[in-house]
Amino acid sequence: MTECIKYSDIINKSRPVSYRHKKMSNYERAAQFSPFAALTGYDDAIVETARLTDSRIEPDEATINILNKKFAILREMLNNKTYDVSDTSCKVTVTYFVQDELKEGGHYERYSGYVRTIDDYDRILIMHGGKNIKIVDIIDIIADIYSDVL
Numbered sequence: 632m633t634e635c636i637k638y639s640d641i642i643n644k645s646r647p648v649s650y651r652h653k654k655m656s657n658y659e660r661a662a663q664f665s666p667f668a669a670l671t672g673y674d675d676a677i678v679e680t681a682r683l684t685d686s687r688i689e690p691d692e693a694t695i696n697i698l699n700k701k702f703a704i705l706r707e708m709l710n711n712k713t714y715d716v717s718d719t720s721c722k723v724t725v726t727y728f729v730q731d732e733l734k735e736g737g738h739y740e741r742y743s744g745y746v747r748t749i750d751d752y753d754r755i756l757i758m759h760g761g762k763n764i765k766i767v768d769i770i771d772i773i774a775d776i777y778s779d780v781l
Contacts, residue, residue: 684736687728688770701772706749708776721745725756726771727764739770 646654690698708721724743731737745759754766 679733682734684731684734685738686736688739690770694770698769698772701774701777702749702766704776705746705772705774709746709748721774721776723772723774725764725769725773727768728770729768 705723722743723746724741726739726741729737729740742758742762742764744762747757747759749756749766756764756766756769758764
């Protein structure tokens with residue numbers, strides 16, 4: 632009860648008006664009491680550290696020889712123009728490694744489509760639709776044209 636008497640002179644007065652500062656909205660007042668994250672980005676770093684990546688598979692000699700034969704057949708077919716883009720026999724499915732931009736390792740992706748050309752200088756497989764795949768990253772290539780030969 633002594634506290635009421637102690638502040639009774641100011642308890643029923645209106646809010647003082649400041650000429651230098653405008654009145655804060657409830658949203659601005661609430662922002663003053665919002666939680667403070669002292670370590671900004673720490674949660675993102677934890678999530679990034681927990682994210683798993685695959686290591687690159689190094690193919691053995693037998694796998695490299697098979698891939699070289701497959702590329703030779705594909706290159707010959709492209710040079711002779713013995714295919715039609717709408718022909719489903721020239722459709723390939725490529726399994727290749729994609730390097731992770733943030734940490735060591737990466738992941739494997741599969742892409743199905745039609746091959747436009749093979750760039751021997753840059754060692755890139757160029758697909759219709761604009762997809763470019765580095766030949767060094769390819770670990771498998773599947774197509775109907777290989778079933779008769781390999």
